[in-house]
Amino acid sequence: MSLRNAARAVARATARPWGRAAVPSNADTAVAPLRASGRRQISEFPGGSNGDDAWATRIWNTMRARSRQRSARAFHSSSNAASEGGSATPTSGGGIMVASGHPSSHPQVLVVPLNRRPLMPGVIMPVRVMDERLIQEIEEMKARGQAYVGTFLKRTEGESENVDPSDDMHDIGTFAQVQSVIRVPDISADTLKNEDEKGSSRDDKVDVKAKAEARVRAAKGEDGGGGATLLLLGHRRLRKTATVRHQPMVVRVDHIKDPKVADRDDDDVLKATANEVIATIKDLLKVNPLAKETLQYFAQRFQDFQDPAKLADLAASMCSADDGALQEILDTLDVRERLQAALVLLKKEVELGKLQADIGRRVEEKISGDQRRYFLMEQLKSIKKELGMERDDKTALQEKFRARFAPFKDGAPAHAVKTIDEELNKLAGLEPSSSEFNVTRNYLEWLTSIPWGHSSEERLDISQAADVLDADHYGLEDVKERILEFIAVGQLRGTTQGKIITMVGPPGVGKTSIGQSIARALDRKFFRFSVGGLSDVAEIKGHRRTYVGAMPGKLVQCLKSTGVSNPVVLIDEVDKLGRGFQGDPASALLELLDPEQNGSFLDHYLDVPVDLSKVLFVCTANVLDTIPGPLLDRMEVVRLSGYIADEKRAIARTYLEKTAKERSGVGEKEASISDAAMNSLIEDYCREAGVRNLQKHLEKIYRKVALKLAKAKGPEASKKMGQARNKVAAAKKALEAKEDELKKANVSAKSKKTVEAAEKEVEDAKEALAAAEAAVIEVIESTAMSDPIVVDAGKDLIEYVGQPPFQTDRIYEQTPPGVVTGLAWTSMGGSTLYIECTAIHQNGTDKKGGTLTTTGQLGDVMKESSSIAHTFARSFLAGRFPGNTFFDDNALHIHVPAGATPKDGPSAGCTMITGMISLATDRPVKPNLAMTGEVTLTGIVMPIGGVKEKTIAARRSGVTTILFPEGNKKDWDELSDDIKEGLEVHFVSMYDEVYKHALSAE
Ligand SMILES: Nc1ncnc2c1ncn2[C@@H]1O[C@H](COP(=O)(O)OP(=O)(O)OP(=O)(O)O)[C@@H](O)[C@H]1O
């Protein structure tokens, strides 16, 4: 391989930018500041470092020129003619000659001890020197011309105990020319000196301790500043033979020359090794561009790549091997061995470089991978934002919450605003993946979806409200009137306050269903929740936020779902509140239903008081007994008693029949129920207080009618019908949507135009609905059969709803002695009941006269009143009929039949007494007479409850005369005339009067 090719190859391999960061090959303590100066020198070399091929050519040219020079002269071991020269003058102190670099001029040299890395011949290297006297001497030499020194690597093993300090250094060193001496400014030393000069006057201002430390460091020579950096160019090897002077050290040396190249031209092995070294240098340049610097300088100065000895030194200097290995190269004088050893080091270096590059690449890959990911994520974010898909992003969330809360911010109480602000700030600081984040997010979700202070516009129009209420329910005058009063008060005061109205009555009288009508009448939003069987307080008050899956209570949910703070809230079945281990929900309702407290109702989850004072609470219950006293005290009770037959008929005809027909798809005129059939239904089938059962029966009838119609009309007509009805449903939905839009437009105070447009749309939707409904009627008429189906009483009705259940309260046509008709009031409404008394005659020895047995599901209260009755009857009999020993001779048995239902209450007292006396005197009670009333032991008749229900029940079972306690007269007076019609009533205050009306002959 020609020299030219080698240089080319080496140069080409360096085709990498200089600026790339890499590990410095020379790990000298002071490399960083000096590398710059080294590079400056390099770039001063003609051609600099721009353009790698040009650079290679120049190196080549330079070397060729020098080769020519050299061949013209005899080979000189130190061919640096340009830099050598100068006069030899004895130094002032040490007798060191400053002369040319020729060995003969330097039998002894000034020693520059090296702490790290031996200096290789042919290589330039910066060395930091701290010894002031040494520096001065070098400077003096420099001032006179050229300065030459000997560099020796210090031995590392242990602290030196040698008498001769030169023994601390390796024997073989390098003869070096000092290129430059650069003083390193010593700031701390200067300060110290200044301070010393100025004396202790400013001691108080300077940290004494720091000063002392600086002194110690200066003494040790390890200070960051001070000393000088020598730029040394290695020339050839030296072997020190004796120490001439100690401080600074001067030693006597032998100069060692490398053998001549010419002698070794025929040595193929050496040549091959040299080539391999060059090839390896090429490899090294690939992985470590910093080595280029050394190579470049080597080429620039003087070297010939074909001199194996110099090549070995160059190769060694390019390696970052440890000091020992490098010193070994220096110590090796045999060229072949040296080249071998250098090749090994070089190969190691290449491997190291590869490893380093590998590590670098891997790190870079990871970094660029991360960066790529980051950029992609950023891109994704902006795309999502653009598409409005930004979901979980914190800022988007915050914006969402802020936007949602904005319309309510003015109306919201200060603490709510504050809490929301705080929570939003908290959210900003939380990690989205943390559980705390989700808790806060859910909390904000709830906080911002509450209609703080926002109420819907109310309609305070009495006549319109009355129309709405009448449209849905027949009767129920008390409730309706109460609602109208509520509206009137609202009208007069200008604002409405919440109220708590409780409706109590038997099942199926329309308590639940009127709730919705109330909301419609007032044009308020409606929310219903049933508390029947509810045993967890959290349902009302919410969970604490700390629980997993915590939720606010029903009331807060209601505010969220209705979106207003003045809805009508129907709390259904308050009498059936449960009581669990989780606390007492009834007590929780106390706070909710107290007008004094619910202005700042505190839900456990929300933790911010909400205003419920504008809510109209409507509660329903079947009985009042089970409602806790304090709760009942807060309610305004409206009683609903059952319906009498006339009312039922009216309800059935005007409401139930219509809906039943509609639900079964039977046209208005296609079928009907005859009056007789309706009466029979009411009298024989559905005798209970409410109308739910009646409704079921009507639906059953019309379902059967529908079956008949469908069969007769065939599938085509049914299909048409179905389509028409679907259209109606769609039109209804559209109308609702439009109405909602109109409301929203009104609320958000949009421009007049949008509101008008919305109004127009609602009108259109109404028209469409009307048209669809007309279409349905048309279809019905077009497919109608000639004769409408009429359901009649008797056989017809039995066909539709089956045989009437045996349900009469009337067991006796004419009650025998000992049997009396009583009136009871249960949760199902009023009913008549019979009290039967029978005597068991006692004779012989086991006389058990005076005992009393009771059967028939009697509760505690009723059992008590039966024994009171027994006692009173005995005394009454003894008073009226002194000779009558009936009670002494007979054991009594009282039974209340038809009593699978539990009965309790004292109101059967007078009935029992009458039964016993009737039996004792063997006189039947007057026919069709019923009575009710509690009797004390002294015979006073006390008032009872449920007069209306009892009256209705009495009428139902054909009673014509009723005995009521005097105390109930006012209740009777309140009853409407149609209930009282045809009834004879007597008010009694003492039992004597009962006896008179029921049993006495006159
Ligand atoms: N006065 C009435 N006018 C028209 N329909 C009525 C009337 N009373 C009840 N109804 C109808 O009877 C059915 C049952 O009524 P609702 O469910 O309101 O009874 P309730 O009083 O709540 O009974 P419960 O105590 O069992 O809950 C409803 O479909 C309702 O429309």
Ligand SMILES: [Mg+2]
């Ligand atoms: Mg109900």
